[in-house]
Amino acid sequence: MLLEEQRFLHEDLERLEQGIADRISEEPKHIRDRLARDHQIAQFLDRISSQSSKLLTIYRDADGTRSREIQQIGSGDPMDEFHKQLAEIRSFHARYPNEPVENLERAYRPKKGPDADSQPSIVDTMFTGEEAFGRFFDLHTCHEMYLNLPNAKRLSYLQYLDSFDNFAPGAGGLKRAEKLTDQYFAYVGQLSQDLETFMRKTRPLENIDKVVADFDKEFDTAWEKGDVSDWKNEEPSAKSTSSSKQTSSSDAVWCDDCEKEFKNENVYKGHLSGKKHIRAAAERAKRLQGEPDGASSAPNEAQKGGPSPYRLKERAIAEREFRVKRLASAMSTERSDTRVNVERKQGMTERERQQELEILFSAATTASQAKDAEDGEDNDDEDKIYNPLKLPLAWDGKPIPFWLYKLHGLGVEFPCEICGNFVYMGRRAFDKHFNEARHIYGLKCLGITNTSLFRDITVIDEALRLWDRIQKEKRKDKVDDGSVVQMEDAEGNVMPEKVYYDLQKQGLL
Structure with a gap:
């Protein structure tokens, strides 16, 4: 029914x-x-x-x-x-x-x-071991694809994590003309797909489709206005000696064909006869005319009023690069955690890595067994963590290994009088706190505004003495026009007091 x-x-x-x-x-x-x-x-x-x-x-x-x-x-x-x-x-x-x-x-x-x-959990087969249930990125496949790109910089995986969303010509070693290849298009597409898939797996309750649609809409608006960085439309009348690119010095010359800076005009003129410049100039001329490789006799779509094939391919690549930038900025926390995790694992042996994976996968089972114990049983002794050395707790609620505790020097105390005698455990936390709000607020309470000059200073008296010395040097260098005594000679010439007495001693007045 x-x-x-x-x-x-x-x-x-x-x-x-x-x-x-x-x-x-x-x-x-x-x-x-x-x-x-x-x-x-x-x-x-x-x-x-x-x-x-x-x-x-x-x-x-x-x-x-x-x-x-x-x-x-x-x-x-x-x-x-x-x-x-x-x-x-x-x-x-x-x-x-x-x-x-x-x-x-x-x-x-x-x-x-x-x-x-x-029954197996939904997330057991969803993440790789490197991702640790969505806590870190696993971009090893994309890193290998990047290293196989022609003319790409040889970056380590740690360096790649810092710059995988920086598509500027100097950052990744790829120029605009070198990006118009199927290999680079596949690399950028794989990178954006991996980041989007990671966001869908780690944020299942968010509307990822709407987020990606907003990114595409923002890109369409920027593309129509010509505001997409590194992908602005080139004018056919632009000359190779165009000064639109900012150079490092006044004598430097920028070559738009090679996308390279030369120290002076003579060096620039000398490279014009080279094979690399001639080939780059020919490729740029084809790109400006809208002719695809090997199809110069085909009808040009740009003449019909539509976009050229080169421009359409540039738009597809730029769209994926734009999406990678937005996804990376939306997951900045996971990115920084991944970098710290990679640095930590580089100091570990293979056996320690395997032990960490075993602990990671067995932690959930242990927690569920402790939770599903019988109601009449007393679980206080089982849930109590044995930590006689008072070691800090890791993300899984267990004490960190003692070797890691010694490696980072977490047993060394670093007090800071400016922060209200707050004690920081370990050199890393101590160095990091100089840029945090607590230390900056303490300096401002002392009347110190320029906080960048007071790094590694934790005593209030030292900070005040340094600040007084800085203020005295500023007052010494500053000339007060009202304190200068003006003198006048017999002819009515007005001059400072020091100059007047110097001329009088020389008998010139």
Whole structure:
């Protein structure tokens, strides 16, 4: 019956809402459990959307089936209608005797205990070991593709993490003409796809499609206005000695064909006869005319009023570069954490890396076993962390290894009197705090405005003495016109007092 399907959809929606509420009420400690919960909630929200669409279709009743069914139930004999529907149900189960009955009450209930351990989590196969359940990037594939690009700078993976979204000609070693290759197009597309996929996996409750659509809309607006950096439309009348590019010195000359700066005019004229310049000039001329490689005799689309093939390819590459920049800025926290993690792993042995992976995958299992213990059992002793050395806790809630504690010098105390005698553990935290708000606020309370000159100064007296010395030097260099005594000679010439007495001693007055 259509009414039974309508009732089933309403029940399904209520069960879905209750399942979402049960999962939101709990906040798992492990990042794996949190991601699994968010992905389950995202699946429930998608099912709510699809079930609501079906329910709206039934209520609209475009073909009138629901109205006829209601009229048939209300106008006929209730008992006859009941026995008729009962016969249909018996006939259905006679044809399908092993048809399972869906229990919505158990379908969306959070699974705990043995039921949860028997089923694999959604995020177990979603991330690589390098990503650590969405905490870090895994761009090794993109890094290899970048290194295989012709004329690309040989960057290490750590350097690549700092500059993978910097597409300026000098940053990645690729010029504008060198980017118009299928290999570079595949590289930029793979990079943007990996970043977008990572965002979808780590943020399942956000509308990533809308975020990407906003990025594309912003790019379309910037492209129409010509505001996309490094991809502005070149004028055919532009000369190779164009001074639109900012040079490092007044004597330097910029070559637009080679996209390279030369120290002076003589060096620039000498390279004009070289093979590289001639080839670069020919490629730039083709690009400005809108002729694709090997198809100079084909009809030029630019003459028909449309964009040239070169311009269309530039737009496709620029769009992917723009998306990579926006995605990288939106995930700046994961990017900085990835860099710190790579630096940390470079100081570890292979055995230590394997042990860390084992601890990472077993942490969630241990937490779930402690959580699903029997109600009458006292779990205080099991949950207590054995930490006799008072080591700092890592992201998983366990003490960090003692060798890492010694490596970073976390046992050394660095007090800062300017910060209110706050004690920083380790040299890294101490060096970092000079740019933080606490230290800057302490300097401003002392009347010090130029905080960049007071690095490594933690005593208030030293800071005040240095500030007084700086102020005295500024006052000494500053000339006060009102304090200069003016003198006048017999002829009416006005001059400073020092000059007057010097001329008088020389007998010139």
